[in-house]
Amino acid sequence: MNLTALRNTGHTRQISHRNSGSSHGPIVRLMSPSDFGQLLKPFVFLDLFDAPSSFLGQMPVHPHSGIATVTVITEGNMHFDDPDAGSGTIGYGGVEWLRAGAGVWHGKELSSGTSARVQGFQLWLALPAELESAPVDSQYLEASATPQVGPARVIVGRYEGVQSPIRAPAGVNYLLVTIPAGESWTYTPPKGHRTLWLCVSRGAVHTPDKIESGEMVVFQPGHQALTLEAGNRDAVFVLGSAFPHPYDLKLGYYSVHTNDEALRAGEAKIAEIANRMRQQKTARQASASIPVFK
Template sequence: MKRAIEYRTKGKGHHGMITNLVGPSGIGQDIKPFIFLDYIHGVPSQGAGFGWHPHSGIATFTYYIEGGSDLEESTGNKVSFRAGDIEYLQAGSGAWHKGILLKDQPTIGFQLWICLPPELETADAKSIYLTTDHIIGNDRFKVLLGEHEGLKSKIESPNDMNYLDVNLGPNEKWTYTPPESHDVLWMVVYEGKLSGDLLASVGELIVFQEGSQPVEFSSEHSASFLLGSAKKFEYDLVIGRGSIHTSKYTLLTSQIKINKTYAELVKKGVFE
C-alpha cells in the first residue's frame, strides 16, 4: 500500500531570498520534532544574511548546498561556512548567532529548527561544525542527522530522527524505508524534479500521512532533495520568538538567560 501525501506546499512566507516552508504553529505541529524550515535561494548582495538573534529550547541545523556564510555564535565559535558544510547549534537554555551570506555567490540552503526534549532544552548551548568531508554518506545519500543503512551522522541526534540529503541520477529509483518507530515523514526538492507517482519540483515540500510505510522516489532526469523522518515529538510546544519549549517555565527561564547573554555580548562590544 502506497503512503499517501497529507499535503504539499511551496511556502507562504517569502522575504527576499528566503521562503518559509514550515512554521511551529502550522506544519511544524504535524511533523515535530521538525518545527521550522527556511529555504534560502538566490544571489545575495553585500551584507545579506541573518544578523545577531537568539534561540532557546531548539537546535538549529544550517546546511548550504551552494554558497555559504560567515558564522559567529555566542558559544565562541566563528567559522567560514561553505557549500556542503553543517552548522548545528543546540541552543538549549539560550544562545545567540549570526550569519552573513557570501556576496554574489549563487546560494541554495536550508535552516531547520528541531525540538529539544526536556533534558536538553535547559542545558548549556553547544555547537558542532562539520565540513563536507566529515559528513557520512554514499553515492545515493548523505546522513546529515541520525542513522540509515548502517551509516551514522557524527552529530548526536537529540531525538529519534533522520535527516538525509538524497541524490538521484537519470532514470533512477530509490526507496526509503524508515525505522519502525518513525511515524513522521517529509521531503523537499532543491534541484531537478521527481517523476512518477510522486511528482515534485524545486522548492516543493511534501508531507506524508503518519505511518511507517516505505516510499519510493524516482527521477526521469535527476533530482536532489532533503528528507526527514522521526518519531513524533510527544510534548506540546510553547512558542516564543525564536524560542520553543515544552513548558512556560522553561521558556521564561531561558529568556532570562538570553537577556543575560545579550548584556555580556554588549559589554564585549560584539554589537558595536
Template sequence: MTTERKIVARTGGQTHGPITRLMSPGDLGHLLKPFIFLDYVEAEGSGPQFGFHPHSGIATLTFPLTFDIEHTTSEGQVDVVRKGGVEWVMTGSGIWHKARGLHGDQMRAFQTWFAMPPSHELATPSAQFVQADEVPRSGPVTLLLGKYQELVSKITPPFDVSYLWVELKAGESWTYQPSQTHDIAWLFPQTGTVGVSGSDIARELVVFEEGHASIVVEARTDCRFLLGSAAKLPQSLVMGYYSVHSSEQHLILGERRIKEIGASLKS
C-alpha cells in the same frame, strides 16, 4: 503488494526576498516535530547576512550547498563550515549567534530548527561543525543527521531521526524504508521533479501520512531533495519570538537567559 504512502499535506511555502519558509512551529511543525522549521535560502552574491540574534530551547542545523559560512557565538566561538558541510547549534538555555556567507557567487542553503526534548531544552549551549568530507555518504544519499542504514552522523541528536540529502539522475528510482521507530516523514525537492505517492512534486514540501511504510521516489528529471523521518516528539510547542520550548515555564527561563546575554553583549 506495495501500498503507496499517502501525502497528507503539501506546500510551496512563503517566499520573502531570498528566503522561502517551508515549515514553521505554527503550522507543519506541529505535525513533524522534532522538525519544526525549514528555510530555503536562494540568493545571488553573498546573500543575506545574519547579525547577532538569540535562540533558546531548539537546535539549528544549517546545510550550505554553494558557499562557506563563518559562524560566531555570544560565547566567543568562531568557526567556518565549508559548503556541503553541516553547522549544528544546540541553543539550550540560551545563546546569541551570527553568520555570514563566504566565498560564493550564489547562496543556496537550508536551515532547519529542531524541537528539543524537555531533558535538553535548557542544557548548556554548544556548537558543532562537520566539514563536507566528514559528512557520511552512501550511493545517492548524504546523511545530515541521525542514522541511515550503516551510516551514522558525527552529530548525536537527543532524538531518533534520519535527515537525508538525496541526488538522483533522471529515470532512477530510490526506496526509503524508515526505521520502525519513525512515524513521521516529509520530502522537499530543491531541484528537479520527483514522482512520489502518485504525484509529481517540484519545489513543494510534502508530508506523508504517519506510519512506517516505505517511500518510493522516482526521478522524473535530475533532482536533489531533502527527506526527513523521525519518531514524533510528544510534547507541546510553546513559542516565543526566537525560542521554542515544551512549556511556558521553560520558555520564561529561556527568554530570561537570552535577555541577560543580550544585555552583556551591549555593555
C-alpha cells in the same frame, strides 16, 4: 524504474499536505512552529534560501532557545568561523549544527564563501525536555566529514547502519539526497519513525505523485518505506523522519520549549545575554566579527 512500476512497488506513502511556502526576499518559509511544525514536531521550522552569497552579510544577530538549528547547503558554499568550533567551508553535504539549548545569540558565524550564489535549507528541531535547557553546542562538518549511503548524506541521525557525527538527540533522521535523472531510491524509515516529510530544492521527484522544486510535502503517518524517482534532471531534496515529539510546543518569538517554565527560563537567558552584549559593546563589534554569544 518507470512510474507504473513505482506505483506497483507498494512503497507509495500517501501525501497528506503540500506547501510551496511564502517568500521573504531570498528566503522561502515552508514550515513554522504554528503550522506544519504542529504536524511534524520535532521538525518545527524550515526555510529554503537561494541568493547571492552576499546576503549572508545582511543576517542580523538573533537569539534562540529550546531548539537546534541545522543548516545544509545544496548549491554553492559558505565560510564558517566560530571561536569554539574552528573555521572552514560548508558546501554541498556540509552542515552547521547549533544546539541553542538554554539560550544563545548568533548570526555572524556564517559568511560568503567562494561561490557567487548559495542555496540551502535551515531547519529547526524542537529539543526533548532533557536538552532544551542544556548548554549551547556548535558543530560544523565539511562535506568530506558527512557520511554517505548511496545518494543520501546522513546530516542528522542513523541510516542503514551509518551514524552522523552530529550530536543530535536520538530518534531523528535528516538526509540530503541527490537522485540522478531517471533513477529511483527507496527510503526505509527506522522502526518507530512515523513522521516523514521532504522538500525539493532542485529538479523534481515522483512518489509517483510529482513533487516540484521548492515544494514541501508531508506524508501520512506510518512506517512504510517510500520510493522516489527523479524526473528528467537530477533531483536534490532534504528528507526528515522521526519519532513523534510527545510534548506540546510552547512558543516564543525565536524559541520553542516543552513547557511554560522552560520557555520563561529560555527567554530570561536570552535577555540576560543581550544585556551582557550591550554592556560589553559586543553587539556593535558583531557587525565585523563572527561570534556566537552564549
